[in-house]
Amino acid sequence: xxPDAPRRSPAAAPPTILVVEDDEITSIxxxxxxxxxxxxxIVAMNRAGIVAGMKARPDLVLLDVLLPDANGFDxxxxxxxxxxxxxxxxxxxxxxxxxxxxxxGLKMGANGYLTKPAKSKALLNAIEEVIFK
Numbered sequence: 001x002x003p004d005a006p007r008r009s010p011a012a013a014p015p016t017i018l019v020v021e022d023d024e025i026t027s028i029x030x031x032x033x034x035x036x037x038x039x040x041x042i043v044a045m046n047r048a049g050i051v052a053g054m055k056a057r058p059d060l061v062l063l064d065v066l067l068p069d070a071n072g073f074d075x076x077x078x079x080x081x082x083x084x085x086x087x088x089x090x091x092x093x094x095x096x097x098x099x100x101x102x103x104x105g106l107k108m109g110a111n112g113y114l115t116k117p118a119k120s121k122a123l124l125n126a127i128e129e130v131i132f133k
Contacts, residue, residue: 014038014039015059016041016056016057017058017059017061018044018050018056018060018062019031019034019041019042019043020045020050020061020064020067020072021043021044021045021062021093022046022064022066022067023064027043027045030062031043033124034127039127042056045068047067047069050075054085059089060091061088062093062127063090063091063092063110064093064094065105066094072092073104073108076090076108077108080109089111089131091111091112091113091114091127092105092110092113092114093116093118094113095115095116096115102115112126112129112130
């Protein structure tokens, strides 16, 4: 599903974040917050957008679970199953906030799991921790 491409170094350019979010207002808000912090942002609202966004070799994927034509857990599984993408950091950001959902995401290999609505500071701290650790 995803193009196999090596990841580039975050130090080479501003880090690129692929925001996978189907809610237009939420995606605009996330894009503004992240752009103001100096990140390059690509927004994907569906499966085709995810495939196109992965071609840009993002430094991190901010992944919603509930999408119109895909499931975020399935997308995470595909990323972790890909030899060229398995080390790509993925933060889950979802309205699904049960302990079961959070543990599922983390056990599947997410680098973190935030529930909506997430505070901007918590989101930015999680992103910085994953990208710059």
